[in-house]
Each structure stands twice: as structure tokens, then as C-alpha cells.
Amino acid sequence: MSVCSYMQMTTTARLRSSNDAAITAADENCDAPHLDAGTSAARRARMMSPRTVQVLAETFRVLGDPTRVHILDALSTGELCVCDIATIVGISESAVSHQLRLLRGMRLVRPRRAGRQVYYAVDDQHIVELLRQGLTHVEE
Secondary structure (H helix, E strand, O other): OOHHHHHHHHHHHHHHHHOOOOOOHHHOOOOOOOOOHHHHHHHHHHOOOHHHHHHHHHHHHHHOOHHHHHHHHHHOOOOEEHHHHHHHHOOOHHHHHHHHHHHHHOOOEEEEEEOOEEEEEEOOHHHHHHHHHHHHHHHO
16 A cells, blocks of 8 residues: 555544544645656546546446356357357347347447348457457466
């Protein structure tokens, strides 16, 4: 834990115990060394926009479901129809269709119609790479 975090926690606890609502931990100065104003401004300028942060967080929320990860894993090697996905993943076609609707809405998969049959594929290689990087992370 950094000195700054520790100071924040102890100051907050002290303020809560004194019931002084007019003073907050943000009003107190931290004595730990920090970035100068120019460096802070430069870092802030390079940060993602609030909209980008929201969309990225939503993408990770969708990827946070094990069933959807199974579906994306099955699709990472090529396109499949709903019945094949259901067989590979071990869930009903109805459940697959529901999950595919969410994945399509986030542009993680794309459909291709061939007559009456619809085949699904991962929308782009970024999604496959994201899964591979996640797998590398959990296997380390």
C-alpha cells in the first residue's frame, strides 16, 4: 500500500470517528511526492475519454460471463451455426441465441446468412487476441 493510500485511509477513519462532516479527506494535503502539474496534465490528456471508458467497461462486462467466453472460444477457430455452438458449448440453442444477441449487440460476433441458416463468427481478431491475452494472464 502506498504512503498516499495509507494516509487517505487513516485520515478518512479519523474524520469519520470525529463526526466532522465539514472536513473531508480530500481537503487535507498529502506529504508524499507526486507528479508535478505539467506531468499530471499530460497524463490526464492521454487518458481515455469518459465515453471510451464506458464502452470498454461494458465490453468487459459482457466478457465476464463464462457462457459467452465459451461461445467466443468456440467461434475463435471459425464460424459456426447456432446448433453447432449449442453442441460444442453444451447448452440449449435458445440459450446460445440469447447470448449471441448480446455478443452481436456489442459487435463481438457477426452473423452471415446462407439461405435459412445463420453462421456466426468472431467479429475481428482483436476479440480473439483479447481472449488469448486473458488466458495467458490466468495461466501464469
